[in-house]
Amino acid sequence: MILWGELRVHLISFFTQEFNFENDDIEFYKVVLSPKNVEKIQEALALAREEYKRTVVEQEKEREMESLIWNVPKMISYNSKYQARNYKKSIMKPYYTRVSNNSNQASLFRKYEEDSGVEVEFIKYLDNAKKVKWWFKNGYGEVNYFAVPYVNKYGKKAPFYVNFIVQMNDGTIGLFDTKKGKTAEEAKERAEGLAKYIKEQNKKGKKLFGGIVILVEGNWRYNDNENYYYNPNDLKDWKFLSLN
Numbered sequence: 001m002i003l004w005g006e007l008r009v010h011l012i013s014f015f016t017q018e019f020n021f022e023n024d025d026i027e028f029y030k031v032v033l034s035p036k037n038v039e040k041i042q043e044a045l046a047l048a049r050e051e052y053k054r055t056v057v058e059q060e061k062e063r064e065m066e067s068l069i070w071n072v073p074k075m076i077s078y079n080s081k082y083q084a085r086n087y088k089k090s091i092m093k094p095y096y097t098r099v100s101n102n103s104n105q106a107s108l109f110r111k112y113e114e115d116s117g118v119e120v121e122f123i124k125y126l127d128n129a130k131k132v133k134w135w136f137k138n139g140y141g142e143v144n145y146f147a148v149p150y151v152n153k154y155g156k157k158a159p160f161y162v163n164f165i166v167q168m169n170d171g172t173i174g175l176f177d178t179k180k181g182k183t184a185e186e187a188k189e190r191a192e193g194l195a196k197y198i199k200e201q202n203k204k205g206k207k208l209f210g211g212i213v214i215l216v217e218g219n220w221r222y223n224d225n226e227n228y229y230y231n232p233n234d235l236k237d238w239k240f241l242s243l244n
Contacts, residue, residue, distance in 0.1 A: 072136055072165075073144040089127045091134040091167075118178045118215055119163060125220060126166060129243035136165045148175070150193020160190045162210070168243075175210035176222065184230045187212050191228035198224065213241065 015021045021028050031037055072091055084094035097114065114120050114137070126135040139145040140161035147159035166174035175194060179187050191212045198208045211224035216232075220241040223230070229237060 070146045087127045091136050118180045122178050131168050131243040133167045133169050148194050148197045150190050152189050172207045176213045178213050188228045195226045
């Protein structure tokens with residue numbers, strides 16, 4: 001954050017260079033505080049803040065995200081909206097799930113819920129899969145959670161917090177993000193960012209696989225293509241996920 005003291009120094013420097021004011025000249029304050037100039041200066045400061053965020057803050061976030069070595073967090077804090085649930089392959093012991101009080105939900109998800117019903121079903125699948133050693137339900141927006149860099153539809157680099165990190169018995173790591181319907185249609189940029197990340201990491205010797213995951217007629221299928229496409233009537237590019 002730029003403090004007023006720093007901002008004042010930069011404003012004085014600008015006026016000194018551009019308008020030949022002497023350092024800390026009283027005329028500087030007259031110009032800055034003049035009712036005729038307040039709006040223009042506010043606009044200039046707003047543009048400066050936007051430029052600073054774009055060229056400094058966002059780039060620092062990108063560098064931090066790309067250089068971060070992630071590990072499963074030792075502890076995650078929860079509030080009263082979460083309750084413990086017994087999942088044997090969750091690496092977090094106990095596993096906490098968010099409690100729903102919405103009586104309009106289907107009875108299966110009335111008490112326990114994730115971000116969607118398909119996440120609940122995927123957790124059950126992972127917990128009973130023979131090839132799975134452990135799974136971690138990822139969060140978002142905090143350093144505790146794992147993010148893959150991707151370029152969003154506005155051309156801006158952003159973090160993609162995949163839903164699940166899964167370790168197989170052979171040491172392979174699966175990165176999966178569950179989708180359904182419209183959310184699968186809108187996953188193009190994130191899916192392609194994930195595919196690119198997996199490809200780059202495997203070139204460095206990692207053992208990763210995964211992608212966007214959907215449930216179709218009782219089968220889990222995933223898309224790991226660098227050119228992502230979802231059409232519920234054409235799933236030829238979607239692989240079957242078999243972890244049993």
